[in-house]
Amino acid sequence: MADQREERTGEALIRLPRSFRLPEVSPALSRLQKLAGESQVVLDFGEVEEFDSAAVAFLRYLRKNVPQAAIVNVGGKLAMAEKAFGGESASVSRGAGAEQGRIPRFFAGLGGRSSGIVDRVGHFLLMLSDEIYHLGRYVFRERRGVYPGETWNQLYFMGYRSYPITIILIFLVGVTIAVTSSDQLRLFGADVYLADLIGLSMLRELVPLMTGIILAGKVGAAVAAELATMSVLEEVDALQTMGVSPARFLMVPRLLGITMAVPLLVVIADVVGISGGVITASVKFGIPPSAFIDEMMNVVGWEDFFWGLVKTVVFGWAVVVGSGYKGLTVGRSAAEVGRATTESVVLSVSLIVLIDCIFAFILY
Amino acid sequence: MVPDEMDSEIVRASNLNCGYGGEVVIKGLNFSVPAGRITTVAGLSGSGKTTLLKTLTGLIPPIEGEVYFSGQKIDYRSETSLNRLYQRIGVLYQNGALLNSLNLYQNVALPVRMLHPQIPKKILREMVFNRLSQVGLMDSSTKMPSELSGGMRKRGALARALILDPDVVFCDEPSSGLDPITSGSLDELLVEMRDTFRMTLVVVTHEVRSIERISDQVLLLHGGRLFFAGEMAAISASDDRFLRAFFLRKENEDDS
Numbered sequence: 001m002a003d004q005r006e007e008r009t010g011e012a013l014i015r016l017p018r019s020f021r022l023p024e025v026s027p028a029l030s031r032l033q034k035l036a037g038e039s040q041v042v043l044d045f046g047e048v049e050e051f052d053s054a055a056v057a058f059l060r061y062l063r064k065n066v067p068q069a070a071i072v073n074v075g076g077k078l079a080m081a082e083k084a085f086g087g088e089s090a091s092v093s094r095g096a097g098a099e100q101g102r103i104p105r106f107f108a109g110l111g112g113r114s115s116g117i118v119d120r121v122g123h124f125l126l127m128l129s130d131e132i133y134h135l136g137r138y139v140f141r142e143r144r145g146v147y148p149g150e151t152w153n154q155l156y157f158m159g160y161r162s163y164p165i166t167i168i169l170i171f172l173v174g175v176t177i178a179v180t181s182s183d184q185l186r187l188f189g190a191d192v193y194l195a196d197l198i199g200l201s202m203l204r205e206l207v208p209l210m211t212g213i214i215l216a217g218k219v220g221a222a223v224a225a226e227l228a229t230m231s232v233l234e235e236v237d238a239l240q241t242m243g244v245s246p247a248r249f250l251m252v253p254r255l256l257g258i259t260m261a262v263p264l265l266v267v268i269a270d271v272v273g274i275s276g277g278v279i280t281a282s283v284k285f286g287i288p289p290s291a292f293i294d295e296m297m298n299v300v301g302w303e304d305f306f307w308g309l310v311k312t313v314v315f316g317w318a319v320v321v322g323s324g325y326k327g328l329t330v331g332r333s334a335a336e337v338g339r340a341t342t343e344s345v346v347l348s349v350s351l352i353v354l355i356d357c358i359f360a361f362i363l364y
Numbered sequence: 365m366v367p368d369e370m371d372s373e374i375v376r377a378s379n380l381n382c383g384y385g386g387e388v389v390i391k392g393l394n395f396s397v398p399a400g401r402i403t404t405v406a407g408l409s410g411s412g413k414t415t416l417l418k419t420l421t422g423l424i425p426p427i428e429g430e431v432y433f434s435g436q437k438i439d440y441r442s443e444t445s446l447n448r449l450y451q452r453i454g455v456l457y458q459n460g461a462l463l464n465s466l467n468l469y470q471n472v473a474l475p476v477r478m479l480h481p482q483i484p485k486k487i488l489r490e491m492v493f494n495r496l497s498q499v500g501l502m503d504s505s506t507k508m509p510s511e512l513s514g515g516m517r518k519r520g521a522l523a524r525a526l527i528l529d530p531d532v533v534f535c536d537e538p539s540s541g542l543d544p545i546t547s548g549s550l551d552e553l554l555v556e557m558r559d560t561f562r563m564t565l566v567v568v569t570h571e572v573r574s575i576e577r578i579s580d581q582v583l584l585l586h587g588g589r590l591f592f593a594g595e596m597a598a599i600s601a602s603d604d605r606f607l608r609a610f611f612l613r614k615e616n617e618d619d620s
Contacts, residue, residue, distance in 0.1 A: 022528075026482050052529045054476075054483065057490035065486070084560055145478050147466075230463075238461035238521075241421050242475045243450035249478070 012038040022054035046073030134248040154257025174276020198277035199296035203304040212315030216348035220323040224344030227327025228337040258316040318351040374399040380429035382419040400562040407585035454525030456535040460517035462509040469505040495523040515546040
């Protein structure tokens with residue numbers, strides 16, 4: 001749209017364009033703010049023919065809050081709309097304002113029942129590709145369509161709120177592994193290798209797997225229940241018909257949240273799990289902690305920590321994507337919320353084990 | 365504003381078959397929705413009213429046939445075409461469908477914040493409060509949806525549906541779950557929208573009293589097809605058995 005506003009010396013003049021709608025409002029306002037020093041600013045509405053309620057809101061805002069604004073030539077229709085509290089609305093045609101995306105939609109079929117396993121897998125993959133697309137767009141600074149601050153809420157819930165349970169469970173796993181394996185090692189007089197066993201198994205396998213399963217139970221179930229409830233209450237449909245992509249609005253903050261939460265969880269879990277082994281070894285079998293650590297550092301390297309971390313992040317994604325899929329594909333009855341939640345945990349755990357197996361072949 | 369658009373049709377269905385997953389619920393629909401009028405979609409429970417609404421609002425693709433919006437054919441496989449549609453309609457869902465994690469103000473502001481994030485906060489505030497005052501909820505802007513009554517939730521959802529000046533507002537059973545007085549005042553609000561802003565409304569309902577109060581045009585679905593399309597006056601004059609049974613009997617047997 002051509003910028004038809006101009007300025008004259010002496011007195012500041014802002015001439016509003018013929019088509020004065022939402023996209024034109026914010027340039028007009030910033031223009032006005034630049035002229036804040038002037039004693040009087042004249043706003044000429046004479047050319048305005050097409051407008052929407054954002055324009056009416058702009059006008060009402062000026063009248064209420066900008067006393068130095070002289071508002072001239074407000075046309076009959078605009079004046080009427082201003083009086084009518086809300087604004088003229090008939091035949092407002094918003095052109096190609098906020099078009100998003102080219103990927104074929106998948107939500108269209110959500111109301112229907114997918115028949116076979118092939119359909120469902122296809123559906124799942126379509127949804128996954130859509131989520132990756134939206135996540136990519138978000139990361140590359142297209143922030144529209146994601147509620148501000150929602151990512152932090154998700155990080156708080158998925159990360160901070162998962163700490164206590166993760167710490168307790170991983171510690172117990174460390175203790176258990178130490179107790180059960182030391183008998184076998186002792187048979188060969190190889191007590192001290194307990195440290196290698198604990199270090200490697202914790203970093204590479206047990207922490208990722210346990211964290212993934214805890215996330216499946218805690219985060220996955222919550223995501224599925226929340227999204228399923230939203231689907232049943234038509235909130236997801238409402239987002240869609242508002243022109244807000246549910247894949248974007250609902251899934252992007254959750255995916256970002258889990259991506260940030262998992263590394264924090266893994267670092268703590270690694271430390272706690274190994275501590276469980278160290279404490280057990282020293283209390284029950286008399287291996288001093290320093291000897292334990294020295295022995296462990298001989299075999300454990302940064303790459304073990306790194307790959308464990310990568311694996312856990314992928315597990316986290318699997319949990320969120322799997323639960324999101326279950327949550328968003330429910331039917332219309334409240335009973336399906338419970339079913340979706342249960343199935344989401346089964347699906348998440350299955351995905352975790354499957355991915356773990358694939359990683360095992362790739363890494364070792 | 366284009367003057368000749370005011371009295372013309374804004375939505376048109378041509379040989380439309382709707383349903384889910386290949387299963388046809390209603391077929392052979394031909395009708396148009398005139399601009400600036402209230403069209404009610406009536407019918408018994410299970411007659412396909414909601415299916416039709418979902419098709420018209422772009423949530424499910426038609427099995428056969430076409431839907432035109434402002435003369436343009438909706439391409440249900442193109443996200444661009446659907447987004448263009450979504451930007452020009454507002455939908456009032458049966459229970460409001462306000463997002464439970466946001467308060468009323470945030471809910472009403474949501475479409476603007478998501479689609480036009482560049483809009484200054486002060487203008488947004490003005491837009492939201494204009495709409496809230498229009499539906500009489502100025503004082504409840506900070507309440508969460510769970511703290512609102514059913515009628516208030518629907519009015520709040522109407523404010524959200526109106527915030528971006530839609531060309532057409534679709535309402536799914538606006539009177540369901542409301543007492544007669546509250547549902548009457550919601551009807552009055554809809555009529556006021558039409559009269560004051562020449563808004564086009566498509567209202568799905570089975571409440572006979574509500575249909576009589578607000579309709580300019582009635583589309584009655586029955587037996588998997590469009591049974592009747594016309595004005596209320598034509599219904600009273602008709603001697604068709606089903607029409608008379610639907611509209612003239614006491615309205616307590618078709619409750620869903």
